[in-house]
Amino acid sequence: MKLRKVTAASAVALTLALTATACGGGDKDSNSSGGGGKIKIGIKYDQPGLGLKEPNGDYSGFDVDVATYVAGQLGYKPDQIEFVETKSADRENALSRGDVKFIVATYSITPKRQAKVDFAGPYLLAHQDLLVKKDSKISKGTDLNGEKLCSVTGSTSAQNVKDKIAPDAQLKKYSGYSECIAGLQSGAVDAVTTDDSILAGFAAQDKYKGQFKLVGLKLSNENYGIGVKKGDKETLDKINKALEKMVSDGSWQKAVDKNFGPADYKNEPAPKIGNIVQ
Incomplete structure (x- = not known):
């Protein structure tokens, strides 16, 4: 009797395990396709x-x-x-x-x-572009000569502008674009450069709406x-x-x-x- 009880219990456990497997027990991972997964x-x-x-x-x-x-x-x-x-x-x-x-x-x-x-x-x-204040007179790359141009440390965007169109631009490198945009707002820099989509995203924030404009230089294709x-x-x-x-x-x-x-x-x-x- 004791042996039969153990065997029966084992059979129940095995049945439950197989049922769980058949039903896909556990959360699905990112390799699955919907159906309750993640x-x-x-x-x-x-x-x-x-x-x-x-x-x-x-x-x-x-x-x-x-x-x-x-x-x-x-x-x-x-x-x-x-x-x-x-x-x-x-x-x-x-x-x-x-x-x-x-x-x-x-x-x-x-x-x-x-x-x-x-x-x-x-x-x-x-495209790589410039973001400037709404009333800025900067309308083309050469206008940056003598002006303060901001980009992020490690980015090649500002150097690209300096090498190609404005050799006398004053480069200012900050740790992040948020700092560059804040610097543009305060007047610490005259322009910020990176992809136009990134610049537009920052300029569209509620706290910056109506303050900036994109110059439209299209310096690169991204x-x-x-x-x-x-x-x-x-x-x-x-x-x-x-x-x-x-x-x-x-x-x-x-x-x-x-x-x-x-x-x-x-x-x-x-x-x-x-x-x-x-």
Whole structure:
């Protein structure tokens, strides 16, 4: 009798284990496709208008809207998305480690990066530009000669301006773009340079609305793509289809207007998938 009881108990335990396995016990990870699971998406946390983690824990910006739309097309509801801060220097590693399923974080498509990751898109064509005060007389690059130009330490944007169009510009490097924008507001600097989308995102903040303008220099072409782990063609194809739908149903333009509109950002038309502007 004792042996039969043990055997019966074991059978029950085994049946329960098999049932749990068959039902997919446990949470699904970012490799699943909706159905109650979670997906991890890499974004920036410190770029207003693009990828920003708000003080209350919410997320906002054009990249966030694109990521949310794409995830929706992959079968995930907003509450199934886990946004992960993905800094520029760690983007390739985050994908190769599997920390995130894909990355939407002002990720410019370049040959060097394409050797390490695959890119869906592009989903936005940005350009290096200048942000100045609304009443500034700076209207072209040469106007920067003798003026104070701000960019972030480690960025090549300011040096690019100095090398190409304004050799006598006075470079001022701060630790972050927030400091540059604050310096522009106070008069400590005369212009800030980086991608026009990033500048527009800052200028669109409530505390800066109406104070700044983009000069419109288009000093470079920045093709923003969605980074995917190298070789993950299935996810790549799904994201490209999602981006095409986002453009065709008007959601892409709505996201542009919502996040950049207050800065009078004259965005390029939505790029075609695979069309990299040199």
